Amino acid sequence: MTQRQPLAQGMSIKGKEIYSKEDALIYTTLKCFDSYGYDVIEPPSIEYYDVMKSSGKEAQQNMIKFIDPFGDIMVLQADPTMSLAHYMSKQSETSLRKFAMVSSVHRAYTLQSKRHEHFKQVGIEVFYDQGNFDEEVCELALKALELAQIKDVVIELGHVMFMPSLLQTLRVPSVLIEQILPLIQAKDMPLLEASMIDLPLQVQKIIKKAMTWFGPVENVVDKIKSEMNDPLLLGIVDELNQLSNYLKQLNPKINLILDFTTQKSLSYYQGLTITAYSPQSAQPLLSGGRYEYKEEESSLSMTAIGFGLNVALCAKLSTIQPTKMSTIAIITTPEKKLQALFKANEYRTLGNRVHVLFDEDEVKTTDYDQMIVIDKEQA
Amino acid sequence: MITIALAKGRLATKGLERLIQSGITFSEYDEKSRKLIFESDDKQARIVFVKAMDVPTYVSLGIADVGIVGKDVLLESDGVVNELADLKFGACRLCVCGLKPLPTDRKPIIASKYPRVSERYFNAHGIDVDIIKLEGSVELAPLLQLADGIVDIVESGLTLKENNLNVYTTITTSSARLIVNPRSYKIKLKAIQPIIEAINQGESV
Numbered sequence: 328m329t330q331r332q333p334l335a336q337g338m339s340i341k342g343k344e345i346y347s348k349e350d351a352l353i354y355t356t357l358k359c360f361d362s363y364g365y366d367v368i369e370p371p372s373i374e375y376y377d378v379m380k381s382s383g384k385e386a387q388q389n390m391i392k393f394i395d396p397f398g399d400i401m402v403l404q405a406d407p408t409m410s411l412a413h414y415m416s417k418q419s420e421t422s423l424r425k426f427a428m429v430s431s432v433h434r435a436y437t438l439q440s441k442r443h444e445h446f447k448q449v450g451i452e453v454f455y456d457q458g459n460f461d462e463e464v465c466e467l468a469l470k471a472l473e474l475a476q477i478k479d480v481v482i483e484l485g486h487v488m489f490m491p492s493l494l495q496t497l498r499v500p501s502v503l504i505e506q507i508l509p510l511i512q513a514k515d516m517p518l519l520e521a522s523m524i525d526l527p528l529q530v531q532k533i534i535k536k537a538m539t540w541f542g543p544v545e546n547v548v549d550k551i552k553s554e555m556n557d558p559l560l561l562g563i564v565d566e567l568n569q570l571s572n573y574l575k576q577l578n579p580k581i582n583l584i585l586d587f588t589t590q591k592s593l594s595y596y597q598g599l600t601i602t603a604y605s606p607q608s609a610q611p612l613l614s615g616g617r618y619e620y621k622e623e624e625s626s627l628s629m630t631a632i633g634f635g636l637n638v639a640l641c642a643k644l645s646t647i648q649p650t651k652m653s654t655i656a657i658i659t660t661p662e663k664k665l666q667a668l669f670k671a672n673e674y675r676t677l678g679n680r681v682h683v684l685f686d687e688d689e690v691k692t693t694d695y696d697q698m699i700v701i702d703k704e705q706a
Numbered sequence: 707m708i709t710i711a712l713a714k715g716r717l718a719t720k721g722l723e724r725l726i727q728s729g730i731t732f733s734e735y736d737e738k739s740r741k742l743i744f745e746s747d748d749k750q751a752r753i754v755f756v757k758a759m760d761v762p763t764y765v766s767l768g769i770a771d772v773g774i775v776g777k778d779v780l781l782e783s784d785g786v787v788n789e790l791a792d793l794k795f796g797a798c799r800l801c802v803c804g805l806k807p808l809p810t811d812r813k814p815i816i817a818s819k820y821p822r823v824s825e826r827y828f829n830a831h832g833i834d835v836d837i838i839k840l841e842g843s844v845e846l847a848p849l850l851q852l853a854d855g856i857v858d859i860v861e862s863g864l865t866l867k868e869n870n871l872n873v874y875t876t877i878t879t880s881s882a883r884l885i886v887n888p889r890s891y892k893i894k895l896k897a898i899q900p901i902i903e904a905i906n907q908g909e910s911v
Contacts, residue, residue: 481893514788514891517883542895584892604889609768611889 336442347652348642349447353429355474356449356636360427360467365451370407370430376400378413389434391443403433403445408452408618408633415454415629424454429638446640450615452633461599461617462573464632468601468613469574469581475641477605477612481582484570485589485600486563487616493537496557497530507534512590514538541586544571551587563587570599601634605644612641653696654680658687660702667701708751708890708897711770713758713779717796717882721774721905722753728904751901759819762787762885771890772901777880778859782820787885791906796882802875803866804855805848808833817847818857827857827877845869 334340341349357367376392379402390402404410407430415424433445451467453460465484472480490511494504503522510519516538523531536554540547548568555561567585574581589600600616615634655674659667664683671681684690690698710725712718722732730751735744745752756764759782761775766785773787778800780789800823808814817838818824828835838853845865847853859880860866860873884905891898 483892513786514790514886514888516790517792518789541892586892604893606890606893609766609887609889 345639345642348645348647349638351647352475352638352642352645353447353449356471357427357429359470359474360451363425363463363467365425365427367427368411370404370410370428372404372431373401374404374410376402379405379409381412382406382409391433391435404430405433407432407448407450407635408631411452412454412629412631415631422456426452426633428452432635447638448635449638450633450635452631454629454631456629460632461570464615464634465570465574465601466577468603468615468634468636469578471636472603472613472641473578475612475636475644476646477641477644478646479582479606480612481584481604481606482574483584483586483589483600483602483604484567485586485602486567486598487589487596487600488598489560489563489587490537490590492557492559492563493555494534496560497526497533499526499530499534508590511538511588514588538588541588542584544568544583544585547585547587567599599632603636607644608640610637610640612637612644652678652680654694655682655697655699656690656695657681657683658690658698658700658702659683659685661685663701670699670701707745707749708772708894708901709770710751710753710901711756711761711764711773711775712753713761713775714755715758717758717774717776718753718755720793720795720882724907725751725753725901725904728900730901730904750897759783765885765887768887768889771887771894771898772905773885774882774905775885776859777878777883778820778823780883780885781823781878781880784822786888788888788891789883789885790902791884793882793884793906796880798859798861798880799873800857800877800880801860801873802827802855802857802877803845803848803860803871803873805871807874808835808855814854815852816855816857817844817853819844820857823877824857845871 361367376390379387379390382405386406390405392400392402395401407428411426427450429447429449431445431447433443436443449471451464453464469482472482490508491504494507499507503526506522507519510522519534519538520531523534533554540551548564551564552561564587571583571585574583596616597619598617601614602611603613605612613634613636615632617630617632619630657667657671667683671683674681682695710721712721722735726732731747732744732753733747735753742755743752754764754770758775758779761770761773762780762783762785764770765773765787766783774793776796776798778798780787781800800820802808813834813836815836815838816824816828817840819840819842821837821839824835824837838847840847844856844858847856848871849869855874856871857877863873866873884902886898886902
């Protein structure tokens with residue numbers, strides 16, 4: 328087999344193994360979400376920049392912006408949650424709405440990759456004004472990961488309000504809290520220690536200890552309960568502990584960790600966060616959380632929770648066996664073209680991948696399972 | 707198995723010393739060997755030798771779980787890592803140096819292995835400069851009039867002195883840092899913790 332010319336940078340051949348896994352993953356997860364009453368929707372791929380403003384500064388920096396013919400600033404879809412939240416904020420009544428979606432997310436390049444990034448995600452969003460949907464959404468995250476059949480998944484639950492509440496309880500000045508929180512997020516210990524230099528030693532000690540409050544559920548819960556007695560903080564610990572117990576009842580084999588040092592990966596997150604990792608990937612497989620959405624010009628705010636699962640990454644790591652498909656080459660002449668095309672369709676309806684070729688040399692460029700020649704002699 | 711990325715040289719020697727002191731031994735390791743990967747005797751860890759500038763890349767992409775690297779390199783990198791401790795060795799300074807002070811009547815040209823740090827520093831001080839990225843022997847740039855000044859690390863200052871160069875400003879100080887991949891730190895905590903404590907001389911982080 329001879330090699331074809333490589334494709335231009337940024338293009339890749341998505342072989343049948345990958346696309347059939349991606350399709351299977353999207354189909355099965357959406358079917359699962361549908362069974363919980365979620366409306367499957369398609370968010371816009373181009374959005375008004377104003378709609379994306381609540382994503383936070385960092386997310387805004389990574390958006391690909393442009394001006395449309397009417398002079399409006401637009402962005403390539405960077406966060407479908409924002410499109411949905413904006414839509415919901417325009418509704419006269421806030422009532423329960425559950426959405427499931429597949430969307431492409433676009434981000435400006437980093438120095439490392441030197442290319443703009445885009446990936447497909449499948450996920451859900453629930454908007455509500457009564458009750459709490461933490462269990463349902465986490466359960467669906469768990470189910471989506473189970474459907475993806477990925478080995479050694481670790482699910483992390485966190486709460487973005489824990490650390491700010493701890494710092495407030497310790498009476499750390501609010502200016503310093505603003506400085507310290509990003510350092511806690513980055514686990515930048517040398518800078519954190521330097522920033523805390525003016526705080527009482529006891530407070531420094533507790534904050535340093537709090538930086539280790541992540542890991543397997545029982546260990547972390549016991550550690551915090553032995554150190555803290557603040558009802559607000561213990562309330563957050565109990566909330567995550569109860570949610571962990573529920574998820575463990577659903578799947579006793581689940582590898583679950585808690586992280587109380589979690590900070591907002593997106594500026595609008597306000598409470599519970601859920602992230603799934605695999606030892607085989609530097610990127611999270613799934614991430615999401617609970618948030619309060621508030622339009623800049625409006626007093627209306629609403630609570631929502633959701634997550635997005637990275638389709639390509641999950642398909643890559645999935646152990647789902649793709650449908651077996653044979654690749655057949657039909658070599659023909661221009662005179663016998665129609666006959667060859669009919670033959671090719673016969674094979675395709677049987678589930679094969681069929682190429683009709685006029686040049687026998689082309690066969691050398693791909694790996695075929697079977698070759699059929701239809702020429703004058705045969706006809 | 708936990709993968710530790712080290713840049714060959716003084717930082718690696720010191721890091722290895724600390725691992726061995728705490729009982730994580732590498733009998734196969736030979737300083738003169740050209741091999742780049744060595745497994746620990748208990749097969750729980752392996753060290754990989756990479757270029758200093760590549761340590762944050764290996765760690766941020768999760769190829770290595772832990773790394774030892776200078777703060778100067780971290781400042782230049784855009785990889786996301788957790789910086790767990792200042793290891794207090796490998797101390798140096800990142801400085802603006804040259805044969806004479808930077809010109810004020812035209813746009814100065816700066817040569818450096820640290821273009822991003824240089825750009826941030828000069829932008830913050832409102833000085834418009836052209837930056838040329840060099841990979842090594844940066845001290846040559848002002849001597850051969852490739853640049854008006856350089857931004858480079860200064861340890862003893864001997865190389866600068868021998869080449870008649872002066873330090874004009876210290877941008878920042880640097881020392882070895884213990885870094886860890888954020889995902890590995892969470893999901894391999896039990897296996898990583900003893901290695902972190904070994905490198906950080908028994909102190910947990």
